Amino acid sequence: MDKILRINMGASGGPSQAVEKAGEYTALGGRATTSMIVAKEVPPDCHPLGAENKLVIAPGMLSGTAAAMSGRISVGCKSPLTGGIKESNAGGQAAQVMARLGYAAIILEGKPATDDLYKIHIDKDKVTISVDNSLKLMDNYPLVEKLREEYGDKVAYMTIGSAGERKMAAASIACSDPELRPSRHCGRGGVGAVMGAKQVKAIIFDDNGCKNRQPKDPEKYKAANRAYVEGIRKHAVSGEGLPAYGTNILTNVLNEAGGYPTNNFKTGFFEGGTKISGEAQAELEIKRGGLATHGCHRGCVIQCSGIYNDKDGKFLTKQPEYETVWSHGGHCGIDDLDTIAMLDFLDDNIGVDTIEMGVAVGVAMDGGVIEFGDCEGAIRLVRDEVGKGTPLGRILGGGAELTGKAFAVERVPVVKGQALPAYDPRTVQGIGVTYATSTMGADHTAGYAVATNILKVGGDVDPLKPEGQVDLSRNLQIATTAIDATGMCLFIAFPILDQPETFDALLDLLGSFYGIEMTGDDVVALGKKVLTLEREFNKKAGFGAEDDRLPRFFKTEPLAPHNLTFAVKDEELDELYNWS
Amino acid sequence: MIQVNVKLFASFRIGRFDREIREYPQATTVADVVKELGIPEGEIGILLLNSVHVDLKRQLVDKDVLAIFPLVGGG
Numbered sequence A: 001m002d003k004i005l006r007i008n009m010g011a012s013g014g015p016s017q018a019v020e021k022a023g024e025y026t027a028l029g030g031r032a033t034t035s036m037i038v039a040k041e042v043p044p045d046c047h048p049l050g051a052e053n054k055l056v057i058a059p060g061m062l063s064g065t066a067a068a069m070s071g072r073i074s075v076g077c078k079s080p081l082t083g084g085i086k087e088s089n090a091g092g093q094a095a096q097v098m099a100r101l102g103y104a105a106i107i108l109e110g111k112p113a114t115d116d117l118y119k120i121h122i123d124k125d126k127v128t129i130s131v132d133n134s135l136k137l138m139d140n141y142p143l144v145e146k147l148r149e150e151y152g153d154k155v156a157y158m159t160i161g162s163a164g165e166r167k168m169a170a171a172s173i174a175c176s177d178p179e180l181r182p183s184r185h186c187g188r189g190g191v192g193a194v195m196g197a198k199q200v201k202a203i204i205f206d207d208n209g210c211k212n213r214q215p216k217d218p219e220k221y222k223a224a225n226r227a228y229v230e231g232i233r234k235h236a237v238s239g240e241g242l243p244a245y246g247t248n249i250l251t252n253v254l255n256e257a258g259g260y261p262t263n264n265f266k267t268g269f270f271e272g273g274t275k276i277s278g279e280a281q282a283e284l285e286i287k288r289g290g291l292a293t294h295g296c297h298r299g300c301v302i303q304c305s306g307i308y309n310d311k312d313g314k315f316l317t318k319q320p321e322y323e324t325v326w327s328h329g330g331h332c333g334i335d336d337l338d339t340i341a342m343l344d345f346l347d348d349n350i351g352v353d354t355i356e357m358g359v360a361v362g363v364a365m366d367g368g369v370i371e372f373g374d375c376e377g378a379i380r381l382v383r384d385e386v387g388k389g390t391p392l393g394r395i396l397g398g399g400a401e402l403t404g405k406a407f408a409v410e411r412v413p414v415v416k417g418q419a420l421p422a423y424d425p426r427t428v429q430g431i432g433v434t435y436a437t438s439t440m441g442a443d444h445t446a447g448y449a450v451a452t453n454i455l456k457v458g459g460d461v462d463p464l465k466p467e468g469q470v471d472l473s474r475n476l477q478i479a480t481t482a483i484d485a486t487g488m489c490l491f492i493a494f495p496i497l498d499q500p501e502t503f504d505a506l507l508d509l510l511g512s513f514y515g516i517e518m519t520g521d522d523v524v525a526l527g528k529k530v531l532t533l534e535r536e537f538n539k540k541a542g543f544g545a546e547d548d549r550l551p552r553f554f555k556t557e558p559l560a561p562h563n564l565t566f567a568v569k570d571e572e573l574d575e576l577y578n579w580s
Numbered sequence B: 001m002i003q004v005n006v007k008l009f010a011s012f013r014i015g016r017f018d019r020e021i022r023e024y025p026q027a028t029t030v031a032d033v034v035k036e037l038g039i040p041e042g043e044i045g046i047l048l049l050n051s052v053h054v055d056l057k058r059q060l061v062d063k064d065v066l067a068i069f070p071l072v073g074g075g
């Protein structure tokens, strides 16, 4: 990955392209690359949908190599949802294919003067940017179907649905999976709206004639990959739990722990939880001839995903993730898996973040738009309002915060304008620290304290007490930022937190690939460097300490069954970035 | 005797049950229940007693709700 492709969508006479040397980004990837480029090139006070914002796409450091689990792609920009820096990553095939094509990053900048819609085709010889107004307002599934007629099946697609074109702040970018379903999304923070603002509907990566990227030390690399895969397979979470039940295994766990936010964060236990649990979902998937185990990209050995068929055994959607099942399920008082699966499909098709969308619908329910538990109503809101871009749909598609304002809801679960995911910070205090302080806005993946608080993987910190949570979240945020640079799926954190030899195998993979010595300290240093840059960007964009806070109701409304409030003090939160 | 609502999850359900009210003598511990169910201690990930994490040594009382999970993860 020694080159960067820069496309100026606003060049006079139509989009222009230039290939540059990757320079300082050659041995970087993922979030490190996107955040460094955004921090360097995007004015922090620019309008996220304006010509000055840039959309940066980067595969991970080990994407496009033989390393297992290395297929995450990062997209960065100034977020239209939070107003701060954003990195959103997804699986699917795009990272591997883009990396094999040799690009460390693609930077989309400027803004077309006309209202033409573009597609960008990239193969080993050339980059073709063409107008295709026949794609206007198409949603992801039919869009990819149509593109396949032209570009075939041996490519990877990154696309936006109608929500991205309408520049909704919840809009996502879809990455196609091995079967070319646009089902893996860079969901969070409205990255799809920025792609829409650049008027780019689709990027098609074709690596025909390209080989895997080759390591500097092939022998050591092979051995490291073997040890790495072994470690992943032998850990109970990555080797058994995730493949068999997917991430939705967590519904019962969080519900039993009393940390499952229900009916817009009113209580921590959902009566209907077992009906939509991972156990129930896996059973139903198998019964209907779907799959309970499926990888989102080739080279994934965990395979946490699956295929969800409808009553007639026809493909409906990929296996909805825990967070999706929660946002459209318990958060909305909905305990019907078919409704949730339909909403997952609609989100993927329209191209919106399932977390933001579900939380917004739940907030709308709290505002009286429809009743909690109204399955038909929830489908109607997403399909007929968001999907058609009606005024109500634009409010919902603008995210939970906008929805809360529009319907005068007091309880709006957002930090920095981004919706909280599926773990209540009053019962899982460590994840509350991550929500409050992450540069990304409320984001569980930024520092997954749930592992240590609830799952007891990688240590044990009492979830119900404030003690130790800031240190825990800080360490996890630093480590996660580094993992987000490697292109590795975050679920490798379970084996590498518990098994030192598996962490060493990852270091060896990185070291032998780039011909350097990689230590744990280097990983920490990289994480700190990127987080510092992101925080600086946010400061210049107008964020201060008062933005590193949870909404006040978490401090004042106790949550059943534990009847606790979020007890980490503001001064303690302010210590998160105090490291030396 | 005491009555305990025992809930099993994920792979622990296979060949056992999802949830059952079970009777035990006074002073029964979580470890006793786990042993009686034939669950290898090493496979246990999370033990929640009335929604609070506990260890195997904890004694049970009447009407307790005990949830037993293998090591699981997600996110």
Ligand code: SF4
Residues within 6 Å of the ligand: A069, A091, A092, A294, A295, A296, A297, A300, A301, A302, A303, A304, A305, A489, A490, A491
């Ligand atoms: S574990 Fe799941 S999310 Fe991660 S790469 Fe595999 S299928 Fe994708």
